[in-house]
Amino acid sequence: MTKRAFNFNAGPAALPLEVLQQAQEQFVNYHGAGMSIMEMSHRSKEYEQVNNDAQSLLRRLFHIPDNYHVLFLQGGASTQFAMLPMNLLQPGRPGAYVMTGSWAKKALKEAQLIGETAIAATSEGDSFTRIPSLSDIEVPAEAAYLHITSNETIEGTQYGAYPNVADHATLIADMSSDILSRPVDIKQFGMIYAGAQKNLGPSGVTLVIIREDLAASSPKHLPAMLRYDTHVKANSLYNTPPSFSVYMVKLMLEWIEARGGVSQVEQYNRDKTNLIYDAIDQSGGFYRGVAQAASRSTMNITFRIHDAELEKQFILQSEAQGFVGLKGHRDVGGLRASTYNSVPLESCRALAEFMKEFQKNNG
Ligand SMILES: *Cc1c(COP(=O)(O)O)cnc(C)c1O
Numbered sequence: 316m317t318k319r320a321f322n323f324n325a326g327p328a329a330l331p332l333e334v335l336q337q338a339q340e341q342f343v344n345y346h347g348a349g350m351s352i353m354e355m356s357h358r359s360k361e362y363e364q365v366n367n368d369a370q371s372l373l374r375r376l377f378h379i380p381d382n383y384h385v386l387f388l389q390g391g392a393s394t395q396f397a398m399l400p401m402n403l404l405q406p407g408r409p410g411a412y413v414m415t416g417s418w419a420k421k422a423l424k425e426a427q428l429i430g431e432t433a434i435a436a437t438s439e440g441d442s443f444t445r446i447p448s449l450s451d452i453e454v455p456a457e458a459a460y461l462h463i464t465s466n467e468t469i470e471g472t473q474y475g476a477y478p479n480v481a482d483h484a485t486l487i488a489d490m491s492s493d494i495l496s497r498p499v500d501i502k503q504f505g506m507i508y509a510g511a512q513k514n515l516g517p518s519g520v521t522l523v524i525i526r527e528d529l530a531a532s533s534p535k536h537l538p539a540m541l542r543y544d545t546h547v548k549a550n551s552l553y554n555t556p557p558s559f560s561v562y563m564v565k566l567m568l569e570w571i572e573a574r575g576g577v578s579q580v581e582q583y584n585r586d587k588t589n590l591i592y593d594a595i596d597q598s599g600g601f602y603r604g605v606a607q608a609a610s611r612s613t614m615n616i617t618f619r620i621h622d623a624e625l626e627k628q629f630i631l632q633s634e635a636q637g638f639v640g641l642k643g644h645r646d647v648g649g650l651r652a653s654t655y656n657s658v659p660l661e662s663c664r665a666l667a668e669f670m671k672e673f674q675k676n677n678g
Pocket residue numbers: 326390391392393394418464466467468489490491492510511
């Protein structure tokens with residue numbers, strides 16, 4: 316068997332070997348069709364089945380109620396930053412944003428191009444090392460929605476609990492970097508969106524889970540591709556979909572189901588990240604976690620070594636030993652291990668061992 320890297324890439328990210336092998340088996344000849352899924356019409360029975368299976372698997376695994384639509388769109392989460400305000404903002408009804416880091420900032424910036432916005436809370440004063448406390452979040456009474464970023468991929472912070480605003484505001488979440496990593500009470504949200512390439516599959520497809528009433532009210536002037544109702548009516552087949560990506564998402568969802576579902580995945584993720592956070596916390600200060608303890612992410616572990624030269628050495632030596640993707644995001648520097656759903660426990664154990672060894676040799 317080919318040797319696989321200890322892959323801690325932030326996105327696109329690791330996929331389960333079993334899923335890749337299954338795709339490989341079906342690559343040239345999908346279920347006896349004499350062609351790959353990529354070469355087929357998206358109007359074919361075979362592809363329609365893939366599209367429907369991916370949706371129903373997701374509904375089952377994530378316990379999505381019947382009054383929500385599941386959409387597979389293109390353009391990444393970054394397109395949702397604009398599409399959301401285009402569809403939901405109205406004059407006198409601002410979009411409220413919780414500022415938790417780099418991705419929240421990008422979401423706000425796009426909304427500012429479209430309509431009125433408000434900042435509901437921010438942790439910028441603490442360099443985004445924490446999620447603001449839920450009691451500090453203030454939603455203007457007339458707000459069209461409250462937008463949160465459930466996991467800040469670059470800073471390595473994550474909401475422990477979500478703001479409970481369902482009785483007076485529509486909660487919208489960018490879950491691009493922690494979708495399906497833990498159970499979520501969908502009813503708390505008006506809409507959830509996520510690019511697939513971190514926790515759900517390859518790049519090229521963006522998941523949108525949207526409550527029926529929100530998808531029904533797009534302004535008349537919006538172009539067809541940028542309206543939620545277009546994609547609802549067409550069952551995500553309005554135009555040519557990213558068929559291979561949706562197919563890979565389906566395989567990934569089957570893999571999650573075979574492992575026992577989202578709660579099991581959550582436990583597994585905790586076991587994985589505990590190994591690495593323990594290596595940080597038990598290093599006597601050699602390693603320092605970037606996020607404050609209560610806001611630590613189970614998906615992106617950000618940490619530093621007191622000396623920038625040692626950080627460089629850490630990356631070089633880790634690469635020599637088969638680790639990939641441990642360099643922090645270029646905007647913040649430092650080190651980061653992304654431990655999404657598909658990253659095996661063995662990779663995390665190997666990293667924790669490497670960290671201890673590196674400390675022994677350089678501490
Ligand atoms: C990666 C990421 C995005 C951007 O996703 P694209 O699909 O590349 O547009 C947005 N939000 C969060 C939280 C992310 O991690």
